[in-house]
Amino acid sequence: MTMTNPQQIAAQIATMRERLASAAQRVGRDPAAVTLIAVTKTHPPAAVLAALAANITDMGENRVQEAVEKAAQLEAEQATLRWHLIGHLQRNKAKQAAALFAMIHSLDSLRLAETLSHHAQELRSTPLPVLLQVNVSGEASKEGFDLPGGVEHEALPQFREQVAQIATLPGIRIEGLMTIAPIVAVPEQARPVFRALRLLRDDLAATLPGLALHQLSMGMSDDAEVAVEEGATMVRLGRAVFGTRG
Ligand SMILES: *Cc1c(COP(=O)(O)O)cnc(C)c1O
Numbered sequence: 001m002t003m004t005n006p007q008q009i010a011a012q013i014a015t016m017r018e019r020l021a022s023a024a025q026r027v028g029r030d031p032a033a034v035t036l037i038a039v040t041k042t043h044p045p046a047a048v049l050a051a052l053a054a055n056i057t058d059m060g061e062n063r064v065q066e067a068v069e070k071a072a073q074l075e076a077e078q079a080t081l082r083w084h085l086i087g088h089l090q091r092n093k094a095k096q097a098a099a100l101f102a103m104i105h106s107l108d109s110l111r112l113a114e115t116l117s118h119h120a121q122e123l124r125s126t127p128l129p130v131l132l133q134v135n136v137s138g139e140a141s142k143e144g145f146d147l148p149g150g151v152e153h154e155a156l157p158q159f160r161e162q163v164a165q166i167a168t169l170p171g172i173r174i175e176g177l178m179t180i181a182p183i184v185a186v187p188e189q190a191r192p193v194f195r196a197l198r199l200l201r202d203d204l205a206a207t208l209p210g211l212a213l214h215q216l217s218m219g220m221s222d223d224a225e226v227a228v229e230e231g232a233t234m235v236r237l238g239r240a241v242f243g244t245r246g
Pocket residue numbers: 039041062086087180220221222236237238239240
């Protein structure tokens with residue numbers, strides 16, 4: 001059931017903060033190194049305000065149009081809110097995306113990177129932070145650069161080459177990687193996917209030393225704790241914060 005009750009949302013956020021902090025501590029990580037992104041897709045501006053009241057400033061949306069409309073309704077909070085695009089971006093929406101979002105998690109092709117670079121240069125005074133979405137699980141339905149198994153895959157050299165090319169584009173700055181784990185019966189089964197993304201990040205950091213790949217955006221409501229244990233710096237929580245959608 002969807003929630004807009006601020007007390008209920010604050011309680012969910014407090015619970016998730018504790019669980020994420022415990023997960024970080026289990027593996028000797030600083031809990032402050034994990035950003036909780038509240039995924040507000042399908043939820044009204046009131047839900048955004050409730051999350052904001054609980055000190056969440058990072059909001060995730062998967063569609064540009066919905067985010068633009070919601071942001072317009074939250075004009076008064078514009079200076080505080082950081083919108084993250086977590087869904088697939090079409091090139092014809094790149095201009096609007098470059099204007100609104102604090103970070104694009106779903107950069108999935110060189111062509112899209114070129115288009116974003118063009119618009120970001122015109123619209124922004126500082127580079128637009130982007131994450132490269134990688135399909136490390138190999139599921140056919142998943143968006144992202146296809147690299148099932150991550151560093152084990154034979155296409156690794158071509159992927160590194162594409163990353164190097166994207167890194168040369170002005171107006172955008174690669175800050176890390178993002179992935180979506182498959183739906184599994186128990187969260188533990190998602191661990192190899194998260195580990196593969198971290199190992200891929202480590203490979204890129206070693207082979208492209210000019211890049212600062214700090215961010216690993218991975219983990220959703222059902223598997224965020226496992227993702228934090230595997231090094232997530234950003235988890236994207238929808239249902240765990242706002243209840244089920246629609
Ligand atoms: C919807 C969505 C989420 C949040 O999913 P929950 O299971 O509700 O936490 C996270 N990441 C992406 C890319 C999404 O589209």
